[in-house]
Amino acid sequence: MFFLIFKRFVLGLITLFIVSLITFIGVEILPGDACTSYLEREAFGEALAACIKRLGLDVPAHERYISWAYNVIQGDFGYSLSGQMQINEVLGPRIKNSLVLASAAIIIGIPLALILGIITALWRDKMPDIIISTVAIFSMTIPEFISATLLILIVAIWLEWLPGIVIVPTDVTFFELLPNIILPVIAIAMIMTAHMARMVRSSVIQVMASDYIQMAILKGVPYWKMVFKHVLPNALLPAINVVALTIAWLLGGVVVTEVVFNYPGLGRLVIESISNRDLPVVQALGIILASIYVSINFIADLLTLMLNPRLKTLQTRK
Amino acid sequence: MNTNIQEIKDLCIGFKSQKGEQISILRNITTNIRKGETVGIVGESGSGKSTLALAMMGYIKHGLFTTGGECLFKSKDLLSLNNKELEDIRGRKIAMIPQNAGQALTPNLKIGYQIEEALKLHTDFNKVEREKKISELLNQVRLPSPSIMALRYPHELSGGQQQRVAVAMALAGNPELLLLDEPTTGLDVTTQAHVLELLKDIAKETGTSMVYVSHDLGAIAQVCDRVIVMYAGEIVLEGPVRKILKEPIHPYTYGLLKSIPKLSLSGLPDSMPGSQPQPGNIGSGCSFYDRCNFSSDECKVKVPELEYLSDIDTSVRCFNHSELISKTSEQKITNDLKNKITIDEILDLKDVSISYAKQGIIDQFLNKVTDTNPTVKDINININKGETIALVGESGSGKSTILKSIAGLLKTKDGYIKFDKEKLLSGDLKKRNSEDLRSIQLIFQNPDESLNPNHTVEQILSQPLKLYFGLTGSKLKTSIAELLEKVRLGAFYMSRYPRQLSGGEKQRIAVARAFAARPDIILCDEVTSALDVSVQAAVLDLLQKLKEELGTTYVFVSHDLAVVKAISDRVAVLYQGRLCEIGPSKDVYQFPSHPYTEVLIGAVLEPDPDIRPKLVAEDIVEEKPPEIGCSFQGRCPRIIGDKCRNETPPWQIGDNGNAIRCHINIEELKIQQS
Numbered sequence: 001m002f003f004l005i006f007k008r009f010v011l012g013l014i015t016l017f018i019v020s021l022i023t024f025i026g027v028e029i030l031p032g033d034a035c036t037s038y039l040e041r042e043a044f045g046e047a048l049a050a051c052i053k054r055l056g057l058d059v060p061a062h063e064r065y066i067s068w069a070y071n072v073i074q075g076d077f078g079y080s081l082s083g084q085m086q087i088n089e090v091l092g093p094r095i096k097n098s099l100v101l102a103s104a105a106i107i108i109g110i111p112l113a114l115i116l117g118i119i120t121a122l123w124r125d126k127m128p129d130i131i132i133s134t135v136a137i138f139s140m141t142i143p144e145f146i147s148a149t150l151l152i153l154i155v156a157i158w159l160e161w162l163p164g165i166v167i168v169p170t171d172v173t174f175f176e177l178l179p180n181i182i183l184p185v186i187a188i189a190m191i192m193t194a195h196m197a198r199m200v201r202s203s204v205i206q207v208m209a210s211d212y213i214q215m216a217i218l219k220g221v222p223y224w225k226m227v228f229k230h231v232l233p234n235a236l237l238p239a240i241n242v243v244a245l246t247i248a249w250l251l252g253g254v255v256v257t258e259v260v261f262n263y264p265g266l267g268r269l270v271i272e273s274i275s276n277r278d279l280p281v282v283q284a285l286g287i288i289l290a291s292i293y294v295s296i297n298f299i300a301d302l303l304t305l306m307l308n309p310r311l312k313t314l315q316t317r318k
Numbered sequence: 319m320n321t322n323i324q325e326i327k328d329l330c331i332g333f334k335s336q337k338g339e340q341i342s343i344l345r346n347i348t349t350n351i352r353k354g355e356t357v358g359i360v361g362e363s364g365s366g367k368s369t370l371a372l373a374m375m376g377y378i379k380h381g382l383f384t385t386g387g388e389c390l391f392k393s394k395d396l397l398s399l400n401n402k403e404l405e406d407i408r409g410r411k412i413a414m415i416p417q418n419a420g421q422a423l424t425p426n427l428k429i430g431y432q433i434e435e436a437l438k439l440h441t442d443f444n445k446v447e448r449e450k451k452i453s454e455l456l457n458q459v460r461l462p463s464p465s466i467m468a469l470r471y472p473h474e475l476s477g478g479q480q481q482r483v484a485v486a487m488a489l490a491g492n493p494e495l496l497l498l499d500e501p502t503t504g505l506d507v508t509t510q511a512h513v514l515e516l517l518k519d520i521a522k523e524t525g526t527s528m529v530y531v532s533h534d535l536g537a538i539a540q541v542c543d544r545v546i547v548m549y550a551g552e553i554v555l556e557g558p559v560r561k562i563l564k565e566p567i568h569p570y571t572y573g574l575l576k577s578i579p580k581l582s583l584s585g586l587p588d589s590m591p592g593s594q595p596q597p598g599n600i601g602s603g604c605s606f607y608d609r610c611n612f613s614s615d616e617c618k619v620k621v622p623e624l625e626y627l628s629d630i631d632t633s634v635r636c637f638n639h640s641e642l643i644s645k646t647s648e649q650k651i652t653n654d655l656k657n658k659i660t661i662d663e664i665l666d667l668k669d670v671s672i673s674y675a676k677q678g679i680i681d682q683f684l685n686k687v688t689d690t691n692p693t694v695k696d697i698n699i700n701i702n703k704g705e706t707i708a709l710v711g712e713s714g715s716g717k718s719t720i721l722k723s724i725a726g727l728l729k730t731k732d733g734y735i736k737f738d739k740e741k742l743l744s745g746d747l748k749k750r751n752s753e754d755l756r757s758i759q760l761i762f763q764n765p766d767e768s769l770n771p772n773h774t775v776e777q778i779l780s781q782p783l784k785l786y787f788g789l790t791g792s793k794l795k796t797s798i799a800e801l802l803e804k805v806r807l808g809a810f811y812m813s814r815y816p817r818q819l820s821g822g823e824k825q826r827i828a829v830a831r832a833f834a835a836r837p838d839i840i841l842c843d844e845v846t847s848a849l850d851v852s853v854q855a856a857v858l859d860l861l862q863k864l865k866e867e868l869g870t871t872y873v874f875v876s877h878d879l880a881v882v883k884a885i886s887d888r889v890a891v892l893y894q895g896r897l898c899e900i901g902p903s904k905d906v907y908q909f910p911s912h913p914y915t916e917v918l919i920g921a922v923l924e925p926d927p928d929i930r931p932k933l934v935a936e937d938i939v940e941e942k943p944p945e946i947g948c949s950f951q952g953r954c955p956r957i958i959g960d961k962c963r964n965e966t967p968p969w970q971i972g973d974n975g976n977a978i979r980c981h982i983n984i985e986e987l988k989i990q991q992s
């Protein structure tokens with residue numbers, strides 16, 4: 001088991017390494033370099049030379065990669081072009097904002113998804129299921145820019161209950177941010193909950209139809225005890241990975257929602273830095289998003305390993 | 319005093335079809351289960367056995383509902399009780415042992431917990447007493463070291479052990495009635511024999527009434543006092559086990575018994591034409607009319623009633639049962655094999671070893687073989703043209719592995735496979751030329767998985783014809799029609815999809831597909847295991863007729879020793895991927911010399927209550943073959959100490975042309991066994 005975990009860990013590191021290489025090479029083979037694409041028409045003479053000097057573009061590519069990677073490992077992503085500030089300073093507040101948005105969505109969405117999924121499965125084909133499932137399918141099929149826009153239209157413009165778009169500086173404090181995130185969170189949670197609830201529902205139904213549940217019923221196990229002891233642990237195990245992917249998706253920036261609400265998170269930063277041709281930031285974002293995916297999946301694997309008795313052997317239990 | 323523990327009166331269960339019609343799957347079931355008695359329910363797949371057994375616990379599956387009748391347990395109608403009242407009865411008064419214990423134990427809960435749960439629900443024991451009782455129960459079902467077992471998860475037990483745990487769990491509540499749904503199906507022969515023995519002992523010790531549901535008349539013969547035979551949702555025959563199995567007076571039971579291959583008879587069993595009607599498709603007369611050899615005009619229009627014959631304590635649903643009484647004493651099978659075996663060797667397996675162990679990247683790079691204990695080792699078999707050779711052994715003995723490597727789906731680690739005396743067969747499918755591929759065809763166990771559900775029969779059969787012979791147009795059509803005729807199906811089947819075929823028909827299509835390539839060798843991997851006995855007999859018959867006509871060579875893999883006896887000329891017995899014995903089937907079956915062959919053949923259940931299996935070895939399951947010594951040392955009842963543990967046994971040739979691998983002299987073995 002230890003070996004397995006170690007293997008996954010090493011695989012994760014290798015993935016990150018490959019991602020970093022790909023982003024680096026990608027940026028490298030773009031026509032022109034960071035300076036020409038940033039300075040555009042002013043890319044000549046002194047300005048260009050100064051820029052090249054500052055970014056160290058005069059050394060060969062592999063040396064640049066090594067020193068870049070070395071700095072990244074130390075937590076230093078170098079300088080952004082547009083703001084002329086340290087990338088860390090650019091990223092910090094954005095990560096925090098994305099985290100706030102994601103956590104809020106997770107705290108609301110995941111328990112809700114579990115509860116709804118279980119209810120729909122246990123009352124399969126009855127009224128609660130029919131109603132909840134219809135709503136879920138509805139919110140799954142409407143694209144998020146439409147549901148987000150509708151939310152703004154109804155809640156912010158017609159009812160004027162909440163601010164429609166977020167117009168705050170990037171580095172606001174947590175409490176100032178709070179009222180601003182309500183609408184984005186609702187928009188995200190709707191889709192996420194719907195997806196996950198459907199997943200949980202089919203997983204629970206599948207377990208309910210299994211031989212061991214029929215056996216538990218025939219053994220005389222009372223209904224709710226059966227649900228909690230025999231059904232849920234087995235039905236929710238496969239859900240862990242889906243939850244992990246959802247969390248990674250949330251943290252990586254929900255681009256569309258952030259853009260619609262003008263929310264200063266990672267997702268919008270991706271768009272901004274691409275349109276500004278701020279290649280160092282794009283590079284940094286690539287590696288950060290990849291790390292988020294890799295580490296969350298790693299945690300999910302760990303959890304599954306720990307919870308699934310099939311993957312445990314007698315020795316490791318003792 | 320009422321001696322019946324359960325009384326079922328006129329029970330009907332059905333479902334609503336998509337068109338809204340009501341379709342019944344159990345019709346007018348009336349029967350009683352007496353106290354202390356073991357009753358067997360037999361019937362083909364889909365005859366409603368499980369539905370009936372579940373109804374006996376007041377459980378109706380999602381989608382089904384009762385349309386009439388009652389199911390009285392001690393005069394209380396289970397079908398009218400609410401969930402709360404049922405929870406009180408289930409497990410405590412009536413317990414169930416499921417078909418597949420591996421799937422019927424909750425995977426995330428330890429064995430001990432699951433038994434304790436039953437105890438908590440059904441007894442007033444305190445914690446200490448419960449723990450004591452768990453040990454007792456595990457002991458009662460003969461599981462080794464109960465305290466360790468209790469801490470295990472279901473997946474950490476073998477199939478036989480899981481089944482024992484299920485029995486222990488059912489016994490926890492001290493039930494008065496025990497329902498068993500195919501409790502030994504899917505277990506190895508030896509394991510099956512042991513579990514049945516255990517059930518019999520428990521019935522004797524505790525006096526519990528049992529209802530034993532199975533399609534396997536061999537198992538029924540061993541444990542039951544009385545037998546109920548079901549066909550298409552009805553009871554067609556019911557009576558004492560000896561009467562039913564030895565003098566069946568219903569045409570269906572008569573035919574069924576004749577279609578079972580038996581160790582005591584040679585040659586192929588008689589087959590029964592047709593197949594059981596689907597629910598909703600039952601005509602106005604007797605449900606067996608289409609397949610019956612004894613039918614009269616009356617049968618077509620009138621439904622026979624279940625008639626009780628008091629002189630033989632038997633109920634039968636047939637107008638013409640009296641005609642059978644005289645017939646049942648005949649017992650002869652003359653369908654002996656007429657294989658034309660030539661002296662030409664067609665396939666030669668020399669020192670073949672096969673390993674599933676995955677090589678590490680580095681070893682692969684260095685081309686280094688690391689597995690010193692491969693799954694299959696030292697296989698030497700040569701097969702002559704026209705012969706049927708069978709590979710037998712329990713699950714995990716490497717039968718399918720060997721077939722796969724002949725087919726080119728698995729690489730051999732050592733040794734070689736030669737085809738037609740000189741051609742070396744590559745272990746890599748991609749390296750085989752089209753001629754090699756054509757000559758060797760494979761038929762799989764489960765036609766559902768091997769036939770593409772989106773292709774019509776015509777498309778399925780045209781693939782090999784196009785690929786190997788480049789047939790097109792009308793030539794292709796006639797070839798397909800010929801193939802269908804060969805497997806006794808009409809040309810109108812061409813436009814059908816696999817889902818529109820019955821199990822037996824699907825397997826016929828699979829056979830036709832294999833023959834389409836006009837192969838020299840056909841590899842049959844458990845081809846009849848998924849079929850009902852009556853259908854199995856027909857498929858075996860078909861395979862035999864085809865080979866007699868075309869001279870094809872078969873390599874036939876099956877876990878069913880009686881089937882193997884019926885169809886094979888020679889048999890190779892495997893244990894843990896190592897050969898134990900190889901020789902002419904007649905002799906191997908009559909005088910099994912190797913200790914493992916003896917154990918295996920001894921455990922076969924015959925559909926005759928007077929023939930008991932001989933249990934000579936424990937049914938422990940070994941994960942891996944031993945590194946050195948005899949492969950069978952772990953279970954051998956005749957083991958002679960260190961020699962068996964340390965030295966690979968030599969081949970010995972017996973005087974019947976059989977060869978065995980054992981340290982004990984073959985003559986000596988003969989004396990010991992008699």
Ligand SMILES: Nc1ncnc2c1ncn2[C@@H]1O[C@H](COP(=O)(O)OP(=O)(O)OP(=O)(O)O)[C@@H](O)[C@H]1O
Pocket residue numbers: 333343361362363364365366367368369370379380381382533596597
């Ligand atoms: N939920 C259901 N809805 C509709 N038909 C069903 C349902 N469950 C079972 N059936 C049908 O009822 C018939 C009897 O089923 P049952 O499971 O009792 O057969 P069985 O004799 O136990 O067969 P087997 O040997 O395969 O276990 C079958 O034709 C089956 O297709």
Ligand code: SF4
Pocket residue numbers: 568569570604605606607610611612613614617622635636637638639
């Ligand atoms: S009633 Fe007629 S058709 Fe039915 S089993 Fe008897 S003889 Fe055959």
Ligand code: SF4
Pocket residue numbers: 912913914948949950951954955956957958962967979980981982
């Ligand atoms: S060699 Fe020894 S262990 Fe193996 S079968 Fe013969 S007696 Fe048994």
Ligand SMILES: [Mg+2]
Pocket residue numbers: 367368369499
């Ligand atoms: Mg069944």
